[in-house]
Amino acid sequence: xxxxxxxxxxxxxxxxxxxxxxxxxxxxxxxxxxxxxxxxxxxxxxxxxxxxxxxxxxxxxxxxxxxxxxxxxxxxxxxxxxxxxxxxxxxxxxxxxxxxxxxxxxxxxxxxxxxxxxxxxxxxxxxxxxxxxxxxxxxxxxxxxxxxxxxxxxxxxxxxxxxxxxxxxxxxxxxxxxxxxxxxxxxxxxxxxxxxxxxxxxxxxxxxxxxxxxxxxxxxxxxxxxxxxxxxxxxxxxxxxxxxxxxxxxxxxx
Amino acid sequence: xxxxxxxxxxxxxxxxxxxxxxxxxxxxxxxxxxxxxxxxxxxxxxxxxxxxxxxxxxxxxxxxxxxxxxxxxxxxxxxxxxxxxxxxxxxxxxxxxxxxxxxxxxxxxxxxxxxxxxxxxxxxxxxxxxxxxxxxxxxxxxxxxxxxxxxxxxxxxxxxxxxxxxxxxxxxxxxxxxxxxxxxxxxxxxxxxxxxxxxxxxxxxxxxxxxxxxxxxxxxxxxxxxxxxxxxxxxxxxxxxxxxxxxxxxxxxxxxxxxxxxxxxxxxxxxxxxxxxxxxxxxxxxxxxxxxxxxxxxxxxxxxxxxxxxxxxxxxxxxxxxxxxxxxxxxxxxxxxxxxxxxxxxxxxxxxxxxxxxxxxxxxxxxxxxxxxxxxxxxxxxxxxxxxxxxxxxxxxxxx
Numbered sequence: 159x160x161x162x163x164x165x166x167x168x169x170x171x172x173x174x175x176x177x178x179x180x181x182x183x184x185x186x187x188x189x190x191x192x193x194x195x196x197x198x199x200x201x202x203x204x205x206x207x208x209x210x211x212x213x214x215x216x217x218x219x220x221x222x223x224x225x226x227x228x229x230x231x232x233x234x235x236x237x238x239x240x241x242x243x244x245x246x247x248x249x250x251x252x253x254x255x256x257x258x259x260x261x262x263x264x265x266x267x268x269x270x271x272x273x274x275x276x277x278x279x280x281x282x283x284x285x286x287x288x289x290x291x292x293x294x295x296x297x298x299x300x301x302x303x304x305x306x307x308x309x310x311x312x313x314x315x316x317x318x319x320x321x322x323x324x325x326x327x328x329x330x331x332x333x334x335x336x337x338x339x340x341x342x343x344x345x346x347x348x349x350x351x352x353x354x355x356x357x358x359x360x361x362x363x364x365x366x367x368x369x370x371x372x373x374x375x376x377x378x379x380x381x382x383x384x385x386x387x388x389x390x391x392x393x394x395x396x397x398x399x400x401x402x403x404x405x406x407x408x409x410x411x412x
Numbered sequence: 413x414x415x416x417x418x419x420x421x422x423x424x425x426x427x428x429x430x431x432x433x434x435x436x437x438x439x440x441x442x443x444x445x446x447x448x449x450x451x452x453x454x455x456x457x458x459x460x461x462x463x464x465x466x467x468x469x470x471x472x473x474x475x476x477x478x479x480x481x482x483x484x485x486x487x488x489x490x491x492x493x494x495x496x497x498x499x500x501x502x503x504x505x506x507x508x509x510x511x512x513x514x515x516x517x518x519x520x521x522x523x524x525x526x527x528x529x530x531x532x533x534x535x536x537x538x539x540x541x542x543x544x545x546x547x548x549x550x551x552x553x554x555x556x557x558x559x560x561x562x563x564x565x566x567x568x569x570x571x572x573x574x575x576x577x578x579x580x581x582x583x584x585x586x587x588x589x590x591x592x593x594x595x596x597x598x599x600x601x602x603x604x605x606x607x608x609x610x611x612x613x614x615x616x617x618x619x620x621x622x623x624x625x626x627x628x629x630x631x632x633x634x635x636x637x638x639x640x641x642x643x644x645x646x647x648x649x650x651x652x653x654x655x656x657x658x659x660x661x662x663x664x665x666x667x668x669x670x671x672x673x674x675x676x677x678x679x680x681x682x683x684x685x686x687x688x689x690x691x692x693x694x695x696x697x698x699x700x701x702x703x704x705x706x707x708x709x710x711x712x713x714x715x716x717x718x719x720x721x722x723x724x725x726x727x728x729x730x731x732x733x734x735x736x737x738x739x740x741x742x743x744x745x746x747x748x749x750x751x752x753x754x755x756x757x758x759x760x761x762x763x764x765x766x767x768x769x770x771x772x773x774x775x776x777x778x779x780x781x782x783x784x785x786x787x788x789x790x791x792x793x794x795x796x797x798x799x800x801x802x803x804x805x806x807x808x809x810x811x812x
Contacts, residue, residue: 208653234655246653248646251639259643260654262636268657271664273637274628276415280636316650323655 161186161359162207162327167216169202169383176202177213178383184327184376189353189360191370194380200363203380204331207361208240209233220327231268239320240329244336245312249305253296253315256304257287260319286322294318294348310341314348321352328352330362334369346372371395420630423713427626431619434458435609442606446739452728455599455612460723462615462622463679468703468715469622469629470672474665475701476710477638479645480530483538483697484545487525488518488670490552490692492677494563497570497687504581505572505589507596507617507682511675518674519667526666530659533648545697552689569688589682591617596683614683621679622716625672630712632668641665673700702768706775708782717783725768732760 160183169177177199184190194200205211207218209230218225225233234240248256261283266272278284291297294314299307304315313333320328333349334342346369353360353373364370370377370391377394379386386399394400416424430437439453452458471485495517496510503509529540557566564570572578586595596614632638640661643651651658681687690696703722708714737753737760744752759767779785 229657230652231655231657234653240653242649242653246647246650248643248650250646251642255639255642259639259651259656262639263655266636268655269660271637273635273664273668274415274631275636276417276631276634277636277639278634279415283636319650319654 160184161221162361163217163219164203164207165217165219167203167206167213167218169199169206169211169213175383177206180216180380180383180385182378182385182388184359184361186326186359187357188375189349189362189373190376190378191362191364191374192378192380193364193367193370194386197382198380199383200380201331202383204240204329204363207233207329208238234263234323234325235268237324237326238329239323239325239327241313241316241320241331241333243331243333245309245316247304247312247315247319250303252300253291253302253304253307254287254300256315256319257290257296257322258283260322261286261290264323290318290322294321309337310344313337313341313345317348317352325358327359327361330360330364332364332366333362334364334366342366342369345369349373414627416630417634420634420712424623424627424630427713427716428623431462431623434461434615434619435611439607439609443608444606449731449736450728452724453610455597455610455615457723457727458612458615459618459679459683460727461720462618463676463683464700464703464719464723465716466618466622466625466679467673467676467700468707468719469625470669470676471700472669472704472709472711472715473629473632473641473672474669475704476715477633477641477645478662478665480533480662480666481538481701482529482541482666482669483694483701484525484541484543484548485669485673485700486692486694486696487545487548488522488673489677489680489696490548490687490689491521492518492674493681493687493691494552494570494677495674496678496681497572497685500572500578500589500681500685501570501576502579504578505585505587505685506580507589507591510589511621511678511682514674514678514681515671518677519671521674522667522670523663526663526670530662530666542694542697545692546694549689549692549694552692564687564689566689569686571686589614589685618679618683621675625675626712626716633712637661637664702772706772706782708784711782711784714782714784721771721783722768725764729767730761730764734761 162182162184164180164182167177167180168175180199180203192200192203202211206213207225209225209228209232212226220236220238223236225236225238248259258277265283288297291300296311296315296318299311304312307315334345337345349360350373352358362370362373374391376388377391378388379394379400387394387397389397414421414424435453435458438458439451441447441451467489471482475481492514495514496507499510499513525541525544529537529544532540552564553566556563585593589596591613594613596617598613600611602609602611640656643656644658644662648658677691680691699722703718704715705718706721707716707718734753734757737756738749741749741752757763775782
């Protein structure tokens with residue numbers, strides 16, 4: 159029984175079957191990659207997991223509880239954090255403030271009215287935020303507005319904010335899209351370190367095979383909204399159906 | 413002190429000194445001089461400065477922090493005004509119950525409207541709030557003023573009549589709004605050489621309330637709640653995916669700013685016990701938007717400055733008529749005098765809106781951060797780039 163169980167999920171957009179009978183089981187404390195060609199339904203599946211879309215049929219269970227019908231913030235409070243394809247952070251706030259928002263969200267839940275005391279006098283939150291920035295090598299940028307950070311730093315910021323919430327499942331949507339090789343490798347190392355340091359399950363959607371084969375322990379291949387195969391990276395690499403559906407001859411560089 | 417950081421405390425002290433010394437500061441010209449018409453230190457106008465300052469401070473908590481542009485805040489101002497006058501009619505002229513009720517009623521009204529309008533954001537939210545305010549205006553102007561059920565007294569405006577109950581009124585109390593016997597109109601005039609300064613009870617009561625409001629606004633800006641409101645403005649998507657429910661945060665900000673508006677409305681009635689429906693009209697809602705943007709949305713002191721500037725224009729600049737201009741330019745040859753006056757005339761007197769519009773355009777184009785940004789730039793230029801930190805005292809950044 160995995161921490162995330164997707165059963166018979168269907169989703170139609172008009173005439174398009176975006177997801178057809180998707181079954182997926184993500185085991186706890188693993189890195190599970192979901193790959194597939196453009197239009198395979200990867201993003202639709204992710205949006206179903208975080209509550210942005212509601213499937214037509216099927217069930218999605220996280221740690222034994224259904225996530226269907228819950229709002230994104232409720233699903234997040236259950237322990238699922240999402241990293242977006244283009245980093246979504248609070249651009250006009252400072253690095254420290256960004257981190258404090260995530261720490262407040264972990265400590266106080268979805269809503270708490272604290273309108274009089276200064277935010278800087280919440281010592282536990284300030285300390286935790288500082289510690290998180292330290293551990294993610296962002297401490298020297300703490301006064302910087304996040305909008306003026308580099309792409310790689312923004313990605314690190316977003317991942318750091320997700321981690322501050324101590325999620326049990328971290329969902330990453332093409333975390334290295336549009337990154338230079340060096341930044342991509344940094345992100346791979348960062349994710350490896352995150353995995354080593356804590357008990358966390360990571361589900362990653364990725365185009366870049368280099369990233370997938372460096373990180374994943376299990377891989378699910380989606381094609382036209384349906385899972386084609388699920389296996390270990392070694393077996394996926396040589397799988398004829400996968401080659402045919404997705405990898406193509408030129409991309410198997412890894 | 414007061415749980416504030418040094419920069420905020422300094423700002424609060426500056427505002428305190430300015431408001432307390434306003435009768436002096438706003439009356440820089442001797443009574444007999446030609447420039448006396450630019451004196452703004454008379455009770456009526458000073459009261460407006462601080463009352464609309466409260467209105468703008470409250471509006472800024474919603475617009476400056478969350479970015480939700482309400483175009484219907486005058487509805488709360490109007491509701492507050494009516495609530496206060498009703499207390500005068502029922503209980504008597506003491507302003508305390510009236511002011512308290514105006515805060516409560518406008519808070520409830522804001523809760524009702526907020527629950528509905530905050531289902532949408534951006535332009536749709538603005539249009540919804542505008543629609544509600546116009547509905548409130550229509551209700552106050554005609555629907556709720558029929559002989560059977562007269563809540564607002566329609567076009568005439570709600571006021572106290574001799575046959576009103578006024579249960580707690582006694583003959584030894586002033587027959588005008590008062591604070592436990594101290595009439596709001598009580599004014600002490602002080603002659604100092606050629607100058608005359610006026611100290612008005614109503615003004616000082618409003619000024620003290622504004623200082624309290626300003627202090628609370630600073631606390632809100634610096635609180636975890638204020639941080640969440642800025643998160644709403646910055647990126648709602650990330651907020652939702654960080655496990656935060658943005659709706660109650662925006663609703664709380666909406667209700668708080670509605671209560672500020674209601675308080676301002678109540679104070680307007682407290683200094684002049686007549687509440688008219690025109691206070692709820694869309695122009696009044698637009699005015700507070702102008703004040704906030706002109707002064708600097710999202711800054712602490714900006715909206716107060718904006719409110720002051722607009723009220724100054726409305727009351728002082730609008731008094732410059734043709735004969736005043738002739739007086740000023742009388743030294744020019746006749747033809748030239750007429751020419752200059754023809755050029756200037758559209759921008760003064762009744763045309764003050766034109767000048768205000770020009771200033772507003774210039775500020776929005778060149779100083780998107782409002783007058784505060786202008787002040788910061790001047791300060792930075794004077795002190796050199798290195799000392800730029802001090803100029804930030806009024807901005808929203810937590811000066812760490």
